[in-house]
Amino acid sequence: MRKIKRYHPLIMLFDISQLIKNAIFLVISLSMLKFASQSSYSIIGKALFFSIFAMSAISIILKWFTHKYKIDDACFHIYNGFLSKTVQTIPFTKIQNINRHASLLHRIFNVTSISFETSMTGEGSSIKFEVISKSEADRMEALVRDQLITIKSQQGILSEVNVLGKMNHQNRTIHFKPQKKDIIKASLTSLSFLACIPLLGSFFLKINEFLDLEKIITEIARGSIGAVILIIVFTILFSAIFGIVTTYLKYGNYKISSDDRYIHITKGIVEQTAYSISKEKVQAIEVKQTIMKRLLGLAEVKLTCVADLSSEENKHEIHSLYPYLPVQRAYEIVSEMLPSYEVSQKMSCLPKRFFWVRLIGQSWLWIIAIFLLYYNKISFYKIENLWVLSVILFIFFILLRIQGFFQTRFALNSHFIQFKKGYLTTSLFVSKREKIIEVSISQSFIQRRLGLASITTSNRAKPIHFAGVDDVPAEFASSVYHWYLKRQKEFN
Incomplete structure (x- = not known):
């Protein structure tokens, strides 16, 4: 049993520097409200400000003395509280992803931060060490991964090669580093x-x-x-x-690499960040392209995973392998890192005889809006300018619908489903049958009359990830339904 430890003492310096930064911002804001005057309100405000600042600084020091942690061979034990103490225990088996981040201040003191994201929800869904030595972070990461590999090997999930080479995460294959x-x-x-x-x-x-x-x-x-x-x-x-x-x-320092079990992403010149994503937790792949990216032959590959990878502000970047990958290289990287996934270049188009359905769909909303504007004499400077604007918008709307129709694709094979859709931005979605938790087939009144249907899939994520395609042939939708039913046999 390992002993209980305090957090790195530098965490007090980091917290106080953040406190000073916030205080400076507050002082600048208050100075605009005559904070420096000698009125009674100003004096009371100053006293209150310095009291809160002093109390916050003292609480930072007390926090270092009262917040501790312990790591054994299977769990993290987090001890918090001064008057009311709490103990939080997180088994290694609950950990899904490991993220690292080193700001400029971290690099100056040769330390880092590391967080362990779990599959749980709520306040205890992640464990974060804001300041920690690199050697201690490496030790934690090795303990977690070795324990997970040991458990998997005992369950017969990993092959003998993976068990014997359980430290192979140090021998990573580099898939992409951006050039000039x-x-x-x-x-x-x-x-x-x-x-x-x-x-x-x-x-x-x-x-x-x-x-x-x-x-x-x-x-x-x-x-x-x-x-x-x-x-x-x-x-x-x-x-x-x-x-x-x-x-x-x-x-500039971006790097995508992988080992047998994890996808690793590192980035940053001044502030360095590293993420590790478990391959087995990848639920789906999404390849997105904006107009500018299509012109330059670039694409963004996003991964849908079981666990939340980070806070909301970094969520997009962490899910993205690299936002500006060459298209062909993007497909190659997916195949190299996730050989169990297949991205088919051959996909079926929507039936051209139903092109008018896409063209007319939702157009009635535009017609009603224009009618109401004209009927109520609502104008844009002059009524003539409103009609010019409406015609331009209508043409733009029609062009978008045409583009959306011809960019919609779909495909289904023994274990994968994929579809592509979009207007100005296109999205190619690929997922395995075993990773999909629900398939929904729906038909509107018009779709039933024309033999069309809409498909929606759900993948386990935070929040649940929905994807789908509209106006596909009903025969294809039926094939998807029966294809998904075979999932039960795979788990029996």
Whole structure:
């Protein structure tokens, strides 16, 4: 039985630095409300502010003395509380994913943070060590993975090779590292270069208060066209460099790798983050493309997993392998990392004889809206402009429906189902029969008359992931229904 430990003492420094950061923001906000005045309210406010700050600093120190943890061969034991003490026990078997993150402050002190995500819900759904030495983090990760592999081997789930090579997670296969051309494509696709426009605008306004830049630029524009062109070229170059640099800082050190059981993702130049996703917990694969990505031949591969991988703000990035993968390489990486998944390039299209169904569907809503606007004399400046706007919107709507029809695809084989759909952004969904928890077949009145149906699948995730396709032939929907019924035989 291992002894109870306190958390790393540097956690107090990290918490206090965060407290100071929040306090500075509060002071700046209060200064705008004459916080520095000598009124009675201001004096009371200052006293209250410094009292709360002091109490928060003391609580951080007390927290370090009272919050402890212990790790044995099978569980985490978390001890919290000062007056009222609680003990939380989390078995290694409940852990689904392991995530690491190192901010600039972590890197300065050569420490890291590590969190263990579980399949449970609620307050105890994850264990996070905000500051911990890298050696201790490695030891925790090895303990968890070795225990899980031992249990699987005892259940006969892992092969002998995997049991003997249970430390093979150190020998990872690298599938993708972005090159210079990938960074440039990513900066163009993400439009990160546009982020400098508000910065330049803010800089211009600040300088304009002292130098009257607006007048200077106007005089330059009148005197020389070449100077104006030079300013425009400089702005474009600055924006391009800004976009490339910001993209590099975010994705320059990106790496996708895997071992026998986990998919590993690392990223970050200044702040470094690492994620590990259990392969057996992957429920589905989704390949998404925006218009810009389709033009540049890029795609984003997202994984639907059983456990929540992180907090809401990082959820999208963690599920994504890499947002700007070359399309063909994306399919190859999926096959390399998850050989049990198959992505078929051959898919069936929607019957062309029912093209008009997609074209007319939901158009009546647009017609009613335009009628109400006209009937009630609601105009956009002038009624003529409203009709011009409505015609433009109607054409745009029709083009979207046409694009959506021809981009809808579907396929079914012995163990997989996949379908593709979308308008401006397309999404290709692939899942195995054993990973799908429910299949729903529905038909509207018009669909029944035309022999069409809609399919919706559900995969286990947080929250439950729904995917589906509309207006497929009823025969295909029936095939999907009987295909899914065979799932019961696989588990019997």
